[in-house]
Amino acid sequence: MLPGPTNVPERVMRAMMTHIINHRSDDFVELYTEVIEKTQQVFQTQNDIVAFSSSGTGAVEASVINLIKKGDKVIIPVNGEFSSRLSQMLEWQGANVIKLETPPGQNATFDQISEAFDNNKDLKAFYVVHNETSTGTMVNYLDKISDLTSRNNAYYVVDSVSLLGGAELPVDKWNIDVCIAAGQKALAAPPGISPISISPRAKKYMIENPPPTMYFNLARQFKYYEESKHTPFTPALPLLYAYREALRMILEEGLEARFKRHKACSDALYSGLSSIGLTPFAKEEDRSITIIALNYLEGLEDKTFRNTLAQKFRVLVAGGFGNLKGKVFRVGCMGEVNRYHVMRTISAISSTLAMMGYKTNAQEGLKIAEEKLKAL
Numbered sequence: 001m002l003p004g005p006t007n008v009p010e011r012v013m014r015a016m017m018t019h020i021i022n023h024r025s026d027d028f029v030e031l032y033t034e035v036i037e038k039t040q041q042v043f044q045t046q047n048d049i050v051a052f053s054s055s056g057t058g059a060v061e062a063s064v065i066n067l068i069k070k071g072d073k074v075i076i077p078v079n080g081e082f083s084s085r086l087s088q089m090l091e092w093q094g095a096n097v098i099k100l101e102t103p104p105g106q107n108a109t110f111d112q113i114s115e116a117f118d119n120n121k122d123l124k125a126f127y128v129v130h131n132e133t134s135t136g137t138m139v140n141y142l143d144k145i146s147d148l149t150s151r152n153n154a155y156y157v158v159d160s161v162s163l164l165g166g167a168e169l170p171v172d173k174w175n176i177d178v179c180i181a182a183g184q185k186a187l188a189a190p191p192g193i194s195p196i197s198i199s200p201r202a203k204k205y206m207i208e209n210p211p212p213t214m215y216f217n218l219a220r221q222f223k224y225y226e227e228s229k230h231t232p233f234t235p236a237l238p239l240l241y242a243y244r245e246a247l248r249m250i251l252e253e254g255l256e257a258r259f260k261r262h263k264a265c266s267d268a269l270y271s272g273l274s275s276i277g278l279t280p281f282a283k284e285e286d287r288s289i290t291i292i293a294l295n296y297l298e299g300l301e302d303k304t305f306r307n308t309l310a311q312k313f314r315v316l317v318a319g320g321f322g323n324l325k326g327k328v329f330r331v332g333c334m335g336e337v338n339r340y341h342v343m344r345t346i347s348a349i350s351s352t353l354a355m356m357g358y359k360t361n362a363q364e365g366l367k368i369a370e371e372k373l374k375a376l
């Protein structure tokens, strides 16, 4: 139940047990074109896709170095570790970064964002972390942002590393220029493949203004794909096989059913864990579907709690980041997550709390969770 890497289905794991093919062969073309086409379906886009052999940070960095030049004005909401890292990458690139800072667990409102656009007509781009994994918040108004980006003629870039595949994110409908995901989160693949989509106008800009970089150079990726359906460099072949299988499973389930399953499990975890005595960290209207961050109870020691949960009940959850270390823990609700994981997690957390001397009511938690799971 980690916020990534998440559980990987057996079928996806088995897909890796195959020969290492020549990445300049027809077999590779067949593999990679299927990966690209199926990623387009999952991103709900006709845009170009590149599946980087890297962790999510590589694809996020690519979104910065291919689009932003020294002095470009960029707006980014910042309220946790991943939005801070992204704003740092933008600063390192020499951008003039306008940070809309809010306390962790709370998102900037749409009105605050709209006001920042009004005050910065000469904007180059708006960057946003869709789902702030470090604190369990999710931005709920991404559908409305393109009204602002088109008004200011700015690029729209979304880091959806920890949400895409687990909740609605129609890239074309919402006019997102660059969107980033990662295999090891809601896509339920092993870590190491990170897809990124690029709109035609962003692509044109990147081809005309390529960055002085080799591996994450998107213009080079477009060129190789257009000429031969290859990647410029040797891709992580076993991981691509696994990622393809994960995409097949997502599309077999259907996006709508998958989003519904994530939402029902998330609602069940929030309600079940609340009723055994824990309180969610994030403000109610900003709560993430895929990451449930919970406040530690008074005196509950992070390491002892998580070690007991892992060793006695084989349930893995994550701790907090930075100054939230020891104050919150995070439960992932993504990928394969289902009724079994939800019920087992609530009962294991409840048992751990009881073992550590806290009053808790597992029966109540499970009953409420079961109610929410009826939506499945």
Ligand SMILES: Cc1ncc(COP(=O)(O)O)c(C=O)c1O
Pocket (backbone or CB within 6 Å): 004, 055, 056, 057, 058, 060, 082, 129, 131, 132, 133, 134, 159, 160, 161, 162, 182
């Ligand atoms: C929102 C977000 N962005 C970027 C990253 C970085 O991804 P990775 O650890 O795969 O490099 C993460 C990782 O958890 C994330 O949650």
